[in-house]
Amino acid sequence: MDANHLDRRQLLAALAASTVTPFAAFQAQAQAPSFAGRKLITSGFGGSTMDIIQSAVFSPFDKESGAASTQVPMQSAAALARMKAEAGNPQIDMYQFSGGQEAFAKDEGLSQPLSGVSRLATIPADLKDPDGHWVTWAVIAEGIVYRKDKIQTPPKSYKDFFKPEYKGHIAFPAITNGYGLDFLVMLAKAYGGSEDNIEPGFEALKKIKGETIFRAASDLPTLFGQGDIWIMPYDTGNTFKVQQSGLPVAFATPEEGSPAVFITACVAKGAKNADVANAAIDTMLKPEAQIEIARTMRWTASNPDTKLPSDLAGEVPAVGQLAKLNRTKINSMRAAWTERWNREIAR
Amino acid sequence: MTQAAQSGVNGRPLWRSALVPVLLFAPCVLVYAIFFIWPQASLLGLSASDKAGLTLDHYGRFAGDSYYWDILGRTLGLGLAVTVITLLLGLPTAYVLARSQSRWAGFLLLLTTFPLLVSAVVRSFGWMVLFFKDGLVSKALQSLGLASGPVQTMYTMPGVIIALAQVLLPLMVLTLHGVFKSIDRDLEYAAMSLGARPSVALWLVTLRLARGGIVAGSLLVFSLAISAFATPSLVGGARANVMATAIYEQTVELLDWPFGATLATILLVTVLGLSLAYGALIEGREKMEARP
Numbered sequence: 001m002d003a004n005h006l007d008r009r010q011l012l013a014a015l016a017a018s019t020v021t022p023f024a025a026f027q028a029q030a031q032a033p034s035f036a037g038r039k040l041i042t043s044g045f046g047g048s049t050m051d052i053i054q055s056a057v058f059s060p061f062d063k064e065s066g067a068a069s070t071q072v073p074m075q076s077a078a079a080l081a082r083m084k085a086e087a088g089n090p091q092i093d094m095y096q097f098s099g100g101q102e103a104f105a106k107d108e109g110l111s112q113p114l115s116g117v118s119r120l121a122t123i124p125a126d127l128k129d130p131d132g133h134w135v136t137w138a139v140i141a142e143g144i145v146y147r148k149d150k151i152q153t154p155p156k157s158y159k160d161f162f163k164p165e166y167k168g169h170i171a172f173p174a175i176t177n178g179y180g181l182d183f184l185v186m187l188a189k190a191y192g193g194s195e196d197n198i199e200p201g202f203e204a205l206k207k208i209k210g211e212t213i214f215r216a217a218s219d220l221p222t223l224f225g226q227g228d229i230w231i232m233p234y235d236t237g238n239t240f241k242v243q244q245s246g247l248p249v250a251f252a253t254p255e256e257g258s259p260a261v262f263i264t265a266c267v268a269k270g271a272k273n274a275d276v277a278n279a280a281i282d283t284m285l286k287p288e289a290q291i292e293i294a295r296t297m298r299w300t301a302s303n304p305d306t307k308l309p310s311d312l313a314g315e316v317p318a319v320g321q322l323a324k325l326n327r328t329k330i331n332s333m334r335a336a337w338t339e340r341w342n343r344e345i346a347r
Numbered sequence: 348m349t350q351a352a353q354s355g356v357n358g359r360p361l362w363r364s365a366l367v368p369v370l371l372f373a374p375c376v377l378v379y380a381i382f383f384i385w386p387q388a389s390l391l392g393l394s395a396s397d398k399a400g401l402t403l404d405h406y407g408r409f410a411g412d413s414y415y416w417d418i419l420g421r422t423l424g425l426g427l428a429v430t431v432i433t434l435l436l437g438l439p440t441a442y443v444l445a446r447s448q449s450r451w452a453g454f455l456l457l458l459t460t461f462p463l464l465v466s467a468v469v470r471s472f473g474w475m476v477l478f479f480k481d482g483l484v485s486k487a488l489q490s491l492g493l494a495s496g497p498v499q500t501m502y503t504m505p506g507v508i509i510a511l512a513q514v515l516l517p518l519m520v521l522t523l524h525g526v527f528k529s530i531d532r533d534l535e536y537a538a539m540s541l542g543a544r545p546s547v548a549l550w551l552v553t554l555r556l557a558r559g560g561i562v563a564g565s566l567l568v569f570s571l572a573i574s575a576f577a578t579p580s581l582v583g584g585a586r587a588n589v590m591a592t593a594i595y596e597q598t599v600e601l602l603d604w605p606f607g608a609t610l611a612t613i614l615l616v617t618v619l620g621l622s623l624a625y626g627a628l629i630e631g632r633e634k635m636e637a638r639p
Binding site for chain 2: 077078080081084104174176212213214215216219222223225226227228334335338342343346347
């Protein structure tokens with residue numbers, strides 16, 4: 001935090017000093033540093049998500065700075081494994097995570113503090129690392145996805161998964177998928193437990209263990225299509241994708257709160273193009289870029305300065321409207337809960 | 348020395364002729380040493396150590412946990428089922444293709460390899476469309492009266508077995524086709540001219556001679572089936588956990604590399620043991636039968 005305050009103060013000082021030549025200061029601020037001929041290798045989420053991020057964030061960044069950015073598709077868990085394997089000699093400069101891996105990366109000394117990211121100061125404190133190792137550049141709201149034609153009254157609560165009329169038409173993700181983990185925690189919360197008392201979550205999940213369990217978001221269209229699934233816990237972004245594929249699905253925010261997934265960015269320690277990566281992260285935090293991401297993927301903006309157009313605001317919850325989970329606790333229990341889940345739910 | 352080298356094969360010094368097989372062998376050995384033996388050795392080291400030093404704790408964790416024994420059992424069962432299915436389907440196909448005089452035979456053989464030309468991911472998505480509750484398989488079973496309600500084969504072990512058998516069938520057919528082609532048709536005619544019925548000739552002559560190919564084909568299919576990752580992961584989902592998906596979960600998702608290495612080592616040793624036993628069994632029978 002101190003460092004951020006310092007950054008802001010320095011910035012103000014610089015601005016104050018430059019009142020003599022205001023135009024020069026404006027130029028210095030508006031123009032990204034030139035990285036002509038430089039490369040930026042970053043991990044990406046694969047598929048259409050990666051393509052959209054490329055055109056919403058990296059292509060404008062490349063155009064502005066002259067750099068050439070490439071996203072290498074890999075799931076967050078695989079990305080962390082790659083980061084670990086290449087520690088000391090990273091081939092990938094920047095990593096994007098969606099499963100809380102940035103905290104592991106920091107703890108294991110795989111990342112380095114961001115520097116020169118001017119918009120870091122505007123991001124709320126709970127969306128970034130106190131030491132500046134990572135920053136959340138988008139947030140995905142989780143909740144209940146349901147078939148509008150099969151379920152007339154929108155689900156309100158995680159308790160709705162236990163309505164007898166949905167039996168045989170429920171699906172939920174495996175615990176190794178981050179949403180499966182959050183589902184377990186939210187069920188625990190719905191039935192009087194918490195991150196510290198997961199028992200009610202497992203008790204509830206056991207009641208629907210016979211339902212369809214899937215691993216990856218790529219199964220969603222087939223689950224809602226050929227799988228005859230009516231209700232599942234998932235997120236706004238994938239609801240939008242399934243809607244685009246022509247299926248009548250909708251997203252509902254549960255009264256227990258929508259858990260949020262932080263889409264973070266961090267720079268690998270010793271990255272060859274750390275300066276380019278930092279500039280790219282600054283671009284990702286730009287309101288223009290974040291509006292584009294909300295428009296094309298229904299991801300929530302992390303920069304509070306972002307003002308969504310009214311037609312989007314109704315579809316994408318604001319950062320302040322999301323429930324927040326104790327990720328440190330959840331991450332520390334992940335292995336133990338996975339072992340238990342494998343035995344009690346998937347067996 | 349130079350004179351000796353120029354004076355032809357007989358005059359060549361002993362160390363030189365010994366050098367030839369070594370040189371021919373070296374590139375392959377080198378590649379294997381770097382890309383297979385060394386990583387395997389480091390896996391072994393990883394599986395038998397923790398922060399404190401050498402330990403057998405990870406093996407103890409496996410041995411004392413019925414959950415992992417189940418996974419190993421399921422994996423071997425999967426290998427066995429897939430091998431038997433591909434053998435039953437592959438033997439007649441390969442035989443007919445090898446014996447066919449038709450000019451279409453070559454084209455048909457090419458057709459059988461088509462599944463190999465499609466990526467495992469794409470193929471598995473095809474199965475997903477067929478295997479879901481509202482999919483083609485379920486509908487066909489219901490309209491034939493074989494099932495009373497919707498049947499979901501997706502995310503089940505039978506689904507994985509069917510999908511893997513389809514993926515690996517071409518390898519079995521190709522292996523067996525080569526062997527059948529190399530068996531002289533005259534041997535079958537000879538057996539039949541000595542009074543054997545065609546089916547007996549097929550059994551006593553052709554299949555016996557093809558035994559090496561059958562062993563090779565089944566070992567190939569078995570080892571690929573138990574180490575397959577994409578198909579079990581996509582078609583099997585969370586419930587049909589096999590060794591490969593468990594190793595992935597430990598190393599990539601839970602970051603427990605030592606235990607992942609332990610699972611990998613156990614799988615490797617089990618397969619090696621089974622393959623050697625299978626090979627020895629068949630070879631042993633061959634020797635017994637060769638005796639007058």
